[in-house]
Amino acid sequence: AENMNTRQQCKRIYSWVGRAKSSDQQLKTFQYRGILIKSERSLTEMCVLLGEFVLVEGENADQPFVAKLLKLYEDGSQEKHAVVQWFSRITELPLNKRKLLQREVSPQEIFLDKAPGYDTDINVETIIKNVKVIPLAPEEAVPVRSNGKQIFFVKESWDGKCFKPLSPGLLSELKETEKNERVGSPKTDRITRSTVKTKNIQMEIESRHSASKSSLSKERHSQRVANGINTPGARKKLQLNSMYTAILLVLLIHLLLFAKLIAELLDLETEVLCLSIVQHRQLSDFLNISEQDREDDYLPSTDCSDSSSSEEEESMMPCTPKRKMRSSTTLSTPKSLRKPSDIISAKTPRKTTPRNATPRIPIRNQATEKPANVLEEARLRLHVSTIPGSLPCREEEFQDIYNFVESKLIDGTGGCMYISGVPGTGKTVTVHEVIRCLQQAAENDELPSFQFIEINGMKLTDPHQAYVQILQLLTGQKVTATHAAELLAKLFSTPGPKRKTTVLIVDELDLLWTRKQDVMYNLFDWPTQKQAKLIILAIANTMDLPERIMMNRVASRLGLTRMSFQPYTYKQLQQIISSRLNHIKAFEEDAIQLVSRKVAALSGDARRCLDICRRSTEICEFSSQKSASGLVSMAHVMKAIDEMFSSPYINSIRNASLHEQMFLKAIIAEFRRSGLEEATVQQIYHQHVALCRIEGLQIPTVSEIMAICSRLGACRFLLVESNNKYLHVRVRLNISQDDVMYALKQE
Template sequence: MSCLKSHQISLSFSVSRATTPSRRKDLKAIKEPSLGVLPEVDNENSPMLPTAMTPRSSKRKSAQLVSSRIRRQLGTQLDFNSDGEDDEEFLPSKKELQSSSEDEEEEEKVDSDEEVAVKKSKRGASGSRTPRSTQKTRSSTRTPRKTPSKKTTPNTPRTPRHITPSIPSRSLPARQPANVLEEASTRLHVSAVPDSLPCREQEFQDVYSFVESKIMDGTGGCMYISGVPGTGKTATVHEVMRCLQHASDMDEIPPFHFIEINGMKMTDPHQAYVQILQKMTGQKATADHAAALLEKRFSSPAPRKETTVLLVDELDLLWTRKQNVMYNLFDWPTRRHARLVVLTIANTMDLPERIMINRVASRLGLTRMSFQPYSFKQLQQIIMSRLNKVKAFEEDALQLVSRKVAALSGDARRCLDICRRATEICEHSAPNPSSTGLVGMTHVMEALNEMFSSAYVTAIKCASVQEQLFLRAVIAEFRRLGLEESTFQQVFVQHQALCRVEGLQPITVLEGLAVCQRLGACRLLLLEPSRLGVQQRVRLNVSQDDILYALKAD
């Protein structure tokens, strides 16, 4: 008995030592080979950790293993005893039974938790190891390498590529003029296409015969066309080309190619090469490359080369310091295999002598044509042809408009604008719109006052004598150069000459700069924003007709 008691005490002491923290490593070593490392999940969102790393589960399992082994050893030793007393001594107490029952429940819970963990680990092994929450965050923050390609299905509409946009037709027809004055206003609009070009028959014949002869002979040439604005230069050339195109379609003359460029539509004169090449061949290139390609095209022979007719409007805006653009335009027609006809249009008659150097002027040649300003009879005839037997003006009113415009500039566009405004005034002043009368002298005078009495005209009339002389000097210098831009130094020389002619004391340079600055502040002049002083560039912000009208009225 004593040996059994001592053995029982030693076992209990070993149990108590096994549960102490110093024996945790040994218990883990005992536990790990039997059960393995299984993940335990307390929460679905929390990351999975192995059970060997959790302290509570390790304590419980180690205690259960030790108690189960002690019981087995005690059970084998107690089997050798047959005495009932010994059996009674080794019966477990109530506390031990309760603790054992609690240990069994904990073992069942641990087993169930282990089974759940094993199932979840199998699911994770079959899928991705990363939890779903981390996958979502990573996929949302990660930028795709390429844009996903959209697979077109037969039902999805495709974007049209090469389709010309169409304009929907009118739901209702255009409103017809209600009375004679509305019809006259429509016919007198500048954008209205007339049936004919009166008073330019001789100029039309000269341009037509020149271009036709060059096309028939297969040679090249240049023609310089000059005249003040509004004298029908561009309209006459366009009509010549329309008639030549019709003759080419009827096989009366060989086929040709017509190209038009405008210096007003270019930011740089060298863009002329780019536009000419693109309109001839449809090829896009830089200015230098385009110039080289055009040089090669006009220098090399070709068996079936068509004649090219080039119209250059606003030639004075293609001027450069070296004048290489003008030189090439005038030199290419002289080549043997070029077959190029160049028609140039400018506002100044003696532009070649003023701004062109000798080698450029010599290439231009002597084929020139000048469009003189319209006289009052010609302006009256133009208005009558536009109206086309529509009786809307009194004869005296029509003659007044023609004489006023002819004395000022001879611009047909200005005459048409004044007549159109007079019809609007007459229509609004009539008491009954249906019974409108003819445009009379009062309506024409009111339209003239509106046209020539703008805020700029009023500012010119209210300017000082020196400021008015400076504006006259600007116009004189522009006409001398043939350009719409000059420097203050050149204008100041003209201003001093005008002061001597008028018998006034010439002003100094500083006073001239002050006059120029005041005109620029009134927006009558456009000044270059720089500190160049006498070298700053000067341009007009109003038309020359308004300045001349304001100065003549005084």
């Protein structure tokens, strides 16, 4: 098959065939009977007429779509359109529906696609070339084609739910079309000619010359018949003189002798090289190998030429005389006279690696041990990576996200939902549960099928690598970031034939920040394109990130749907822990409530709450002073909280000066106001002044604030930008906000 990448680089020019037929005077549409495709690289033209089968460009460059032309027309804007009937390969059908066939499918077999939801009106410029489609009866087998021509076979249809044999009327219609193409009727006549004017002139001269020669031969033949001479004049034989024949034979003999001499010289060099290799090998054998091994070296070599597969391959290859023939019945040859290839084949058989080899994790020698006690089982269930059976406390958010994506899938449109919230509030796990339920509904034919892909900003080395990953997940192509951005822009801005809706999850959107904000802008802009059919679920920690990275008019035009995940309350955290334990009595009720209240007062991060509970079970299990009930008590929880929040950083914050602690509070207040985890000293200073007025403290000067910032940066509490911007220096926290809040609330 022709490579799509190469074909796309070659520009094609499309023009109509025949006169236009006006079909609608008001809409100013004109119908045509064919399209002429001209390639600038190969200087050829191809005529595609109505009723023929064509290849249409798709998202996968290596597998274009197959369709039948039903109508060709031009609208009032002079855009060329085509109405087609789609045919699908087995790889284009949903994975869960392919098993309905219950048979092996040839790569050259296609199915008449009657599934609803596909756009049958395409752009003519997406047509590549015409192909041949042969209809088959249900009982006929798909023949194996070894030639390079693209020929497809069809014998079943697909309606989106099941496979059915072609109806007799449709089968006869397809056979009639295929018969007309084979006979070469004017309807399916191909036009392939050179567009170079000189070639046309040369062809015209040759045709005139051949016409004059044919007329002259007719005259001579008529003269011979009139004279009574009957001589066959259909073919002339070339007869050489005997002298010329002898000279040619002598030259041929000399060439053969010269070739034999060269072959003997090459043989001599090969044998000398082989002898030196073998002598070195025999010396190493004498030093390292036993006498029995040396005797085995002189055994006859095993010839693999008697295998059935090699005989079949050799029978298919053209017969070529060999310089030396090795027979399986020849006497054993000593190792010193063998060729290096023979030695390798005799001693170490060549191993082949499978082309699609997949690495596998070794199987465990022993099965994983089951939990020994209640505390160990509770520790396993409370792990952050454990997938819970349900998602409590996020039912409303789940339903809103599900309804948003479901409506877009049904309407066949695109959109973007911006999901924000502090870390640990269940954003990502809720979105993944929505996708799982939507995929289940699509498999049950309750929703249109869709394509799901996901990228994570934390896993990207550069924000522009998002283009590369999205394109690779969509089409399988791997190109540079700049080229990927161009291809994606073209993909989402042009109507795509048989395009399914794509659901894209962009997690950690905050990390895709760039100076020009082109990555985020494109992610928000692509779903607004009419032909994109793209649904983006963008997950970030910042609530008003779109307005801060873009101008207000641009942000308002994007029309984002927003969803905010609020921090968990202590009752919600308590419910999450109880649902994870699932009626396992490992904690006292007061202990679970204490953990929930402590974490809810700081950040509401469910992951931090689970970590504290897991550490509490370890303390309870290894503590020498266990409670009488053997459960995790409030004392164990307090010890776990002290361990997690008693780092040297926290102790240093507790011993810091009053204005240094106030400066840290001002940083957190500014971060929460802006939604970004970075701010300038000037912005923090305004927050510091406001806090001092609330607390009734003396307001420090700008120089004192800069000195406080320098001291906190020297202690590595802060990451301070190293430049001479003074108040415009940017500042970030080097420790978590939870640790800062915990240390300051203890005062």
